[in-house]
Amino acid sequence: MSNTLQQSVTQRAHWRDYYELTKPNVVYLMLLTSVIGMFMATPGSVPWQILLYGNIGIGLCAAAGAVINHLVDQRIDIIMARTHNRPVAQGRVSRSGAAIFATVLAITGMGILLTQINQLTAWLTFFSLVGYAGVYTLWLKRATPQNIVIGGLPGAAPPLLGWVAVTNSVDGHGLLLMLIVFAWTPPHFWALAIHRRDDYAKAGIPMLPVTHGIKYTAYHIMLYTLVLIAATLLPFATGMCGPLYLIGATVLGLIFLYWAIQIMREKPKAPMATFKFSILYLMMLYMIMLADHYLFPVVRRAGEVVL
């Protein structure tokens, strides 16, 4: 291979590593919820400036949090099979490279939110970044099996951030959108944690299946699945969403319940199937919510209830 070709291959791999540090698929799903949070906040259309700059700002800050997570978790990422090949764990991206990258992402994201959106969105986004990268990653993850319940708050923030970008205020319906993702996070993660229990044990991370066993975790997945189903019915009950949403949330909730039961029955394939379904679930739920918002606007207006 010629030097030039070799160089360009190295260069491309290099950029992919930086991209991987941002946990792109996680951030894309967060952005789907923030975009829909924006549309849910208004009966009309969202100004393109808010849609564009708001989501770029939120996305860059979430990506910064993900990069810091790679930096802080370098030691445990090396130990766990799932994360062993990550760019910082393997030294393909240096610690200082990752730190500079995270700083640039965070400053750019915050700059965009502060100048193009509003102060409230910017600071709530900043608290989410600090909540994930600082509170969860640096402290809770290593400290308590309830780590991901409390640490789930920043991950659940994007729909509220989208809402606040449009309204410049925090209100009940915006918080309801956040509550749904908050209740979704434990079944999303604990299903994977059951599957990866040995990995977490090896790394000394006190995830629930490691500290309290699989049966106890299965009960907790069931509990949060029921909370999730209840939370997803609230947008209909409070008049924010209409009949299409109710049908969608009910069907999706029943499928989630099915998988939670399968985990409780200790079906070997159930944890990974539940984890994969959880991602599809959140995507579908929010998309159905958006479709309902524009297809059934009358129902939404008629049921105006402020939480």
Ligand code: HEM
């Ligand atoms: C404390 C909260 C959360 C924890 C502990 C958590 C944990 C995880 C873990 C360990 C993975 C596997 C990643 C991998 O295979 O490398 C994952 C994947 C994923 N998570 Fe979460 N998650 C959380 C919140 C969220 C939130 C709020 C969203 C989006 C709204 C989300 C979306 C995703 C997606 C889309 C994937 C698949 C990534 C891929 O295939 O590349 N997660 N999550």
Ligand SMILES: CC(C)=CCC/C(C)=C/CC/C(C)=C/COP(=O)(O)OP(=O)(O)O
């Ligand atoms: C500004 C804003 C909205 C911030 C949110 C930041 C963010 C990207 C949260 C993601 C949540 C997540 C994937 C947690 C997994 O971390 P983990 O360390 O437990 O998982 P890992 O072992 O795969 O790294």
